[in-house]
Amino acid sequence: MALVTLMRARIWLSVIALLLLGGRGGVGQEQNWCIVCHSEVKVEYQESIHAAFAVTCVSCHGGDPLTLDVEKAHAVEAFFRGTPQRLEIPDLCASCHSDPLKMKPYGLRTDQLAEYQTSQHGKLLAQGDVRVAVCTDCHTAHRILPAWEPRSSTHPENISKTCARCHVQRDHGVHGAALAQGNTKAPTCATCHGAHGAAPPGVEDVSRVCGTCHIAERTYFEASSHKKAMDEQRLSECVSCHGSHAIEPAGRDLFDKVCVRCHGPGSHAQLVGQKIKTLLAAADESLREATQILQQAQRKALDISVYQPRLIEARSYFLQTLPAQHSLDLSYIEEMTRRARSIADEVRSGLYALQGGVAIRLLGLTFVWIFLLLLVGVIYLTLRERQGERL
């Protein structure tokens, strides 16, 4: 009896608190008495996008949200559904999210369920495997936040952790590093595998997945002799050289590490790789040196207006060569790196000539000092003469 009284007192206190704080939890909270008893999800729910747009507990769980009577609230007549089964969750979410009329005001897509059904997750769920991810595993059940919100489990910076709840965490490599530095445009798990239609890309699809961002690289690769050979041997294109998850920055050392995996040391193909590496290194070195001298000249306030655009031109030739190395077209790479190098060398020698004036200035300074010291000598002698006269 005392327990019942205590329960009632708690309920009424909660009601009074809710009325006093009315409206803080979002629109229509005064009609949602469920959270009076289910206080364990209250904070999570009130932070969610659903609470902000008055999508209350009843939308997913059914029941009567207007009563504090436990039995009436959970009555079958009130279409009380309880905790939805994992098998039901995609359809339950889709009852709103696949309805164009309901989603139109929010500008949300309505093809998530269709995509989910094509995913590995969806296919296994259809077979009755309830261990696979459903909507609530990635978006959470109550604290559903839009993907742009940094606290959201689907925000780019949190995606790898969300996927890692079931899969091995693979947020290392060049993409993971970019993401860790706060670049939210860097690719996440969902960028390559898809979000709702998540599936590992097949061997033939890999270049397309990488090529959505690395467009130039893909174009050059498809024109290369590698394309046909790899297709024939069913080798994974980009992944064969760059790896899949732990992708290292594409440095020139890849030519030493990767080519020999398929081509024997000293073979023609391996030598072509080494030639490309040498050409790129030489152009890069020339550009670096020219940039360094340009910065020095800029600090010395020399007029570099002629050389700055020339160096940009040289750098653009070099940047064109970087994706072009995937074509293995030695003559084209040779031509591009030659252009970059010759302009960089021209800039470098021009800037050296500009700084050459320093020697002339030092010579002038020597003459100035000779004159000044002679002047000091004359003054000193006059001073001595005056002192002699006086004595």
Add this chain to the structure above:
Amino acid sequence: MSALMRVRELMRAELRRPAPRYLTAWHLLGGVMLFVLFLEITTGILLMVYYRPDAAYESVLYILNDVQLGWLVHGIHRWGAQLLILLVLAHLLRVYFHEAYRERELNWVIGVVLLVVIGAFAFTGRLLVWDQVAFWSTDAVRRVIAEVPVVGKAILYFLWGGTELDTEALLRFYVFHVGLLPWTAIGLVMIHLYLVSRQGLYQGTRSSAPNPVQTYSEVVLRGLIWVVLSFGVLVTLAVISPVELDGQADPLVYRSVKPPWYFLPAYGLVKLVSGALGVALVGMGVGGLVAAPWLGRNSWVAWGIGMVGIAAVALLTAYGWRW
């Protein structure tokens, strides 16, 4: 006898007069300062011929690259400003520790005001090149002044012409640098020299053995040696360490910059005590310098105050440099 001949005779007579025996090399600092000030004005006028505040950075580049010996004139102007500040500080310390301010309090105050004016020259001149370092170091001062309650905004409107640092502020700094401050400095220097000639040189209390008998012509010749050598030092600095620029000022690309050495004590103090209190303390420091002759009536007290002041400035400089 023509007027020119009379002037010549007067000058000769003046130069043959015996000079005080206590005159040392320290007393020649004032003369060297006058020369450097003259050099600053001369090189400043030459720079004004080509400098354009509406295209500040480009015109500085033009001076440095295209104008015949423009780089040398600009270099001498920039290094001369630093040498002038150094000489003013040395002169101030000499006067203080020789207690030469006694019975010459007004001239001491004028000297301190001159120091402030020369600081203002350096501050306004620094912005005129309109490069990144100039922009962001001036903007740091703007941010400090903006925090001063009541008068902060008024000061900004007077000095900056608004609350932001832009080309309007640059024009205003240019007007201060070439219009207002030179005349103020020349006027103060003339009053300073007039008072020196009226009140005479301070004879010293703790001076060691006096110099042998000497005439003013010998003093002037010794001073000329220092003038020639200081000119040589300035030309050398302009050649071996020419002016460096840090790219055109860009309000969208922030650069963290430290102030030049002569503003480091004030910077250190404002860093140590942020906000209006820091600015008030800098003002109090200058006020204390003005009031120094009245604070140190006793020689030992004056010496103590001087040493504490030097230690404080050294510590604040180190703090400003480190952080």
